[in-house]
Amino acid sequence: MIIETNRLVLREFIPGDLQEVHKYASDVEVCKYSDWGPNRLEDTKAFIEEVVKGQGIHPRNQFTLAIIVKETNGLIGACNLIRDRSQGEIGYSINRNYWGFGFATEAAEAMLDFGFNELNPHRIYATCRPNNVGSIRVLEKIGMRIEGHLREHRFFKGKWHDSFLYAILRSEMKKSSEE
Numbered sequence: 804m805i806i807e808t809n810r811l812v813l814r815e816f817i818p819g820d821l822q823e824v825h826k827y828a829s830d831v832e833v834c835k836y837s838d839w840g841p842n843r844l845e846d847t848k849a850f851i852e853e854v855v856k857g858q859g860i861h862p863r864n865q866f867t868l869a870i871i872v873k874e875t876n877g878l879i880g881a882c883n884l885i886r887d888r889s890q891g892e893i894g895y896s897i898n899r900n901y902w903g904f905g906f907a908t909e910a911a912e913a914m915l916d917f918g919f920n921e922l923n924p925h926r927i928y929a930t931c932r933p934n935n936v937g938s939i940r941v942l943e944k945i946g947m948r949i950e951g952h953l954r955e956h957r958f959f960k961g962k963w964h965d966s967f968l969y970a971i972l973r974s975e976m977k978k979s980s981e982e
Contacts, residue, residue, distance in 0.1 A: 806868065808913050811906065813868040813882060816854045820869055821847060823878035827898035836932040837896065838959035866917070870897070870910050882910040884918050884927070891918045891927040895941070902937065912945045919976050928970035930956070942969040946976065 806813040816824075825847040827833045834840030842850070854867045867883040880897035893914045897907050911929075918927050929947060931938040947969035955963035 804866065804868070806913050806917055807873075808909050810873055811909055811913070812871040812873055813910060813913055814871060815858055816851055816867065816869050816881075818851060818855060820878055821851055824851060824869075824881070827880060827896065830899055832899050833896060836935040836938070838957055866914075868914075870895075870906065872901075872906070879906060880910070882914050884914045884922070886918070886922050886924060889925040891922060891924045893918070893927055893929050907937070907941045908944045911941055915945055915971065915976065919973055924973070926970050926972045928968060930966040930968055933965050933967050939967065939969075945971070947971045948975075 804815055821844075825842065825844055828840055828842040828847045828850070829844075831841050834842070839850075840846070857863070857865055857867070864886045865883065866885075867881060869878050870880040870882055871878055879901045880895065882895040883893065885892045893911055895907050895911050895914075897910075915927055918924060928950070929942055930953070931942065933952065948971065949967055950970050951968045953966040953968055956966040957964045
């Protein structure tokens with residue numbers, strides 16, 4: 804599976820992606836707000852093995868794709884979409900060296916388009932930590948609206964964390980694409 808945008812190619816992960824994925828997955832700053840990481844090499848290898856194995860499951864409900872910059876052909880992160888009945892959840896992670904260039908926004912928007920056009924959910928949502936300002940900006944730029952503040956929503960790294968819940972409905976996505 805391949806999704807192309809103006810500057811990016813979103814493609815399936817392959818075992819040879821290990822070192823590039825590990826560059827960002829082992830970075831404390833990249834995974835600061837995530838329930839995973841910083842990864843050891845074995846953790847990153849297990850992630851890639853799990854994702855590659857999941858590519859063969861049918862019907863497929865999880866799509867985790869490598870984010871590749873067209874200009875350099877470099878792998879800079881991952882994005883995913885998980886389908887659960889009538890809704891989907893998106894997520895993304897970007898190598899810190901590529902923050903601030905709009906790559907997360909471009910990848911997340913592509914995953915929304917793919918989700919609504921191919922999987923037909925009623926809504927797609929995402930969660931992020933309240934102090935993750937960069938992720939909040941991405942979600943708002945792609946048209947998601949905040950639906951709630953989930954108190955002590957996730958337990959990871961030894962403590963409970965709040966989350967903001969953002970979502971966009973199929974009808975809202977259609978409206979924004981018509982404008």
